[in-house]
Amino acid sequence: MKKQFYTYIQNLQDTITSKLEELDGGxxxxxxxxxxxxxxxxxxxxxxxxxxxxxxxxxxxxxxxxLPQVLRDNLEVKEGHFFACxxxxxxxxxxxxxxxxxxxxRYFEMYDEHGELVTQWFGGGQxxxxxxxxxxxxxxxxxxxxxxxxxxxxxxxxxxxxxxDTYFWNAHRNEARGIGGLFFDYLKETEEFSLQDRYDxxxxxxxSFLESYLPIVAKRKELSFTDTQREWQEVRRGRYVxxxxxxxxxxxxxxxxxxxxxxxxxxxxxxxQWHYCHEPAEDSEEARLVSVLKEPKNWLSF
Amino acid sequence: MKKQFYTYIQNLQDTITSKLEELDGGxxxxxxxxxxxxxxxxxxxxxxxxxxxxxxxxxxxxxxxxLPQVLRDNLEVKEGHFFACxxxxxxxxxxxxxxxxxxxxRYFEMYDEHGELVTQWFGGGQxxxxxxxxxxxxxxxxxxxxxxxxxxxxxxxxxxxxxxDTYFWNAHRNEARGIGGLFFDYLKETEEFSLQDRYDxxxxxxxSFLESYLPIVAKRKELSFTDTQREWQEVRRGRYVxxxxxxxxxxxxxxxxxxxxxxxxxxxxxxxQWHYCHEPAEDSEEARLVSVLKEPKNWLSF
Numbered sequence: 238m239k240k241q242f243y244t245y246i247q248n249l250q251d252t253i254t255s256k257l258e259e260l261d262g263g264x265x266x267x268x269x270x271x272x273x274x275x276x277x278x279x280x281x282x283x284x285x286x287x288x289x290x291x292x293x294x295x296x297x298x299x300x301x302x303x304l305p306q307v308l309r310d311n312l313e314v315k316e317g318h319f320f321a322c323x324x325x326x327x328x329x330x331x332x333x334x335x336x337x338x339x340x341x342x343r344y345f346e347m348y349d350e351h352g353e354l355v356t357q358w359f360g361g362g363q364x365x366x367x368x369x370x371x372x373x374x375x376x377x378x379x380x381x382x383x384x385x386x387x388x389x390x391x392x393x394x395x396x397x398x399x400x401x402d403t404y405f406w407n408a409h410r411n412e413a414r415g416i417g418g419l420f421f422d423y424l425k426e427t428e429e430f431s432l433q434d435r436y437d438x439x440x441x442x443x444x445s446f447l448e449s450y451l452p453i454v455a456k457r458k459e460l461s462f463t464d465t466q467r468e469w470q471e472v473r474r475g476r477y478v479x480x481x482x483x484x485x486x487x488x489x490x491x492x493x494x495x496x497x498x499x500x501x502x503x504x505x506x507x508x509x510q511w512h513y514c515h516e517p518a519e520d521s522e523e524a525r526l527v528s529v530l531k532e533p534k535n536w537l538s539f
Numbered sequence: 540m541k542k543q544f545y546t547y548i549q550n551l552q553d554t555i556t557s558k559l560e561e562l563d564g565g566x567x568x569x570x571x572x573x574x575x576x577x578x579x580x581x582x583x584x585x586x587x588x589x590x591x592x593x594x595x596x597x598x599x600x601x602x603x604x605x606l607p608q609v610l611r612d613n614l615e616v617k618e619g620h621f622f623a624c625x626x627x628x629x630x631x632x633x634x635x636x637x638x639x640x641x642x643x644x645r646y647f648e649m650y651d652e653h654g655e656l657v658t659q660w661f662g663g664g665q666x667x668x669x670x671x672x673x674x675x676x677x678x679x680x681x682x683x684x685x686x687x688x689x690x691x692x693x694x695x696x697x698x699x700x701x702x703x704d705t706y707f708w709n710a711h712r713n714e715a716r717g718i719g720g721l722f723f724d725y726l727k728e729t730e731e732f733s734l735q736d737r738y739d740x741x742x743x744x745x746x747s748f749l750e751s752y753l754p755i756v757a758k759r760k761e762l763s764f765t766d767t768q769r770e771w772q773e774v775r776r777g778r779y780v781x782x783x784x785x786x787x788x789x790x791x792x793x794x795x796x797x798x799x800x801x802x803x804x805x806x807x808x809x810x811x812q813w814h815y816c817h818e819p820a821e822d823s824e825e826a827r828l829v830s831v832l833k834e835p836k837n838w839l840s841f
Binding site for chain 1: 571585587594596711712773777780781784785791794795800801804805807808809810811812813814815816
C-alpha cells in the first residue's frame with residue numbers, strides 16, 4: 238500500500254502541476270528535491286508570480302522514523318516507528334475574485350517496537366477560501382466533492398463536510414477559514430470497508446480535485462478588481478496565516494518535529510496585511526462573506 | 540499594590556504615547572476603551588500610517604476573574620481567582636532602518652477559593668527587532684537596559700538578558716526574533732527583595748523605555764532605503780508573526796482565554812511577505828543580521 242499510494246501521488250503531482258501551469262500561462266513550477274536526515278524526503282514544487290497564481294506549492298513527501306513525542310501523546314502509544322506519505326497543495330491566486338484552495342491526501346503506517354505493522358490509515362480533504370463569494374462557485378466545489386464521495390459511501394459527503402467545517406475553524410475569531418469542502422482522518426480498515434476501499438475513496442477525491450477547482454479559476458481569473466478589493470484579500474489572508482500558525486495540527490506538527498520548514502510554510506500567502514479592528518462596511522460583499530464564515534452553510538440541497 | 544501599579548502604567552501610557560506622537564509628527568494615537576464581560580477592561584491606543592510608525596499600539600489592561608484552565612495547569616493549582624494588569628507595546632516603523640520594539644510590564648495576583656491572596660508577582664521586559672543592524676543601536680539599547688538593572692541587582696542584567704534571548708527564540712527557524720533586551724517573570728517577594736523592591740525595579744525599567752528606544756528612532760528615521768530593503772523588512776516581519784502566533788505564551792494565552800483579539804493581535808505588523816526559501820545574498824547586510832540572530836551576542840563588555 239505504501240508503494241501503491243506513493244506512486245499514485247507522484248503521478249497526481251505531475252498531473253496537477255502541469256494543468257495548473259497550463260491555466261496560469263505565465264509561471265512554471267520550480268522543483269526542489271530534499272532529504273530528511275532522519276529518513277525519507279520529498280519533492281516540493283512551487284510557483285510564484287504567475288499570471289494567475291501569486292504563490293503556490295504542490296508538494297509530496299515520504300517520511301519515516303521513530304514516532305515523535307507529540308504523536309505518541311496523541312495516539313497514546315509508548316514507542317514505535319511510523320511511515321507517512323502525502324500530497325499537500327495550497328494555491329494563492331493574485332486576483333481576489335479567485336479563491337485560495339488547499340488540499341491534502343495522506344497515508345500513515347505505524348509499527349511496534351519489533352517493526353510489526355500495528356495500524357494504517359488514510360486522511361485528507363480539500364477546502365476553498367474565497368475573498369469574494371460567488372455562491373455558484375461554492376455550489377460547484379461542493380457538488381464535485383459530493384459526487385466523488387457518493388460513489389463510496391452514502392453518508393461520506395455529509396460527514397466529511399461537517400468535519401471540514403469543524404476543523405477549519407478559526408476559534409479565536411469565531412469564524413471559519415473558508416467555505417469548507419471535505420476533511421477526513423483515521424480512515425482505517427473496518428468490517429464494512431477494506432483498506433483497498435479506503436484507497437479507492439481517497440484517490441477518487443484526489444482525482445476530482447482539478448475538476449472542483451480549475452473551472453472556478455478559469456471563470457474568475459480575468460475579472461477586474463480594485464485596490465480596495467485587493468487590500469481586503471490581503472487582510473483576509475491574515476486570517477489564513479492565523480489559522481495555519483495557531484490552529485492547524487499539520488503545520489504545528491511539522492514545526493515541532495523538525496519538518497522541512499520551507500515546505501511546511503509554503504502554505505502562507507505571499508503578501509498579507511493586519512490592520513487594527515478592520516471591519517467591512519455594512520451590507521457590503523465583504524460583510525456578506527464574513528456572515529457566511531460565521532455560520533457555515535449547507536451549499537447543496539439533500 | 541494593584542492600585543499603585545495600575546496608576547503607574549496609566550501614567551506611563553500617557554507619557555509614552557505623547558512622546559511617540561511628538562516624534563512621529565504625523566499620526567496620533569486613537570483610543571479604544573473596552574470592557575471584558577468576565578471582569579475588567581482596558582485602554583487600547585493604536586497609531587497607524589504615521590510619518591515614522593506604520594502601525595503600533597500602547598495598551599493597558601486590568602482583568603480579573605476565575606483562573607483559566609490553561610493557567611491552572613501551568614501553575615499547578617486546582618482553583619482560584621486572579622487579577623492581572625499591565626502595559627504592552629509594539630511599534631512597527633515604516634523605515635526598515637528603524638527597529639521594531641516590544642515591551643511589556645505586568646503585575647499578577649492569585650487568590651484561593653476563599654478569596655485570600657495566595658501569591659503575587661511582576662513580569663515583563665523589552666526587546667528590539669532590527670531589520671538592518673547598526674551595532675551602536677544594539678549597544679545603546681542594551682546599555683540603557685543594563686543601567687536600569689544595575690541599580691537594583693548586580694546580576695539582574697546578565698540574568699534577564701539571557702532569559703530574553705531564550706524566550707524570544709523562533710525554535711522552528713533556529714534563530715532569535717531580534718537582538719534581545721530584558722525578560723523577567725515571577726518576580727515575587729523573597730528574603731532579599733520585598734514586593735516594593737520588585738515594584739521599584741519594574742518601574743525603573745518602564746521609565747527607561749523611552750530613553751532606550753527614542754534616540755535610535757530619531758537617528759535612523761530619515762535614512763533612505765530601497766524597495767529591496769523594504770521587501771526584506773516585510774519578509775522579516777513574517778518571522779515576527781511566526782514567533783507571536785506559534786511561540787509567544789502571552790499571545791496564545793490571550794487567544795485561548797477569550798482575550799480581546801484586536802488588542803492582542805495589534806502586535807502583528809501591518810504588511811508582511813512570505814516567499815519560498817528567501818535567502819539573503821552572501822556577505823550582505825541582510826546575511827549579517829541573520830548570522831547575529833542565529834547566535835545571540837553579548838552587546839556589552841562586562
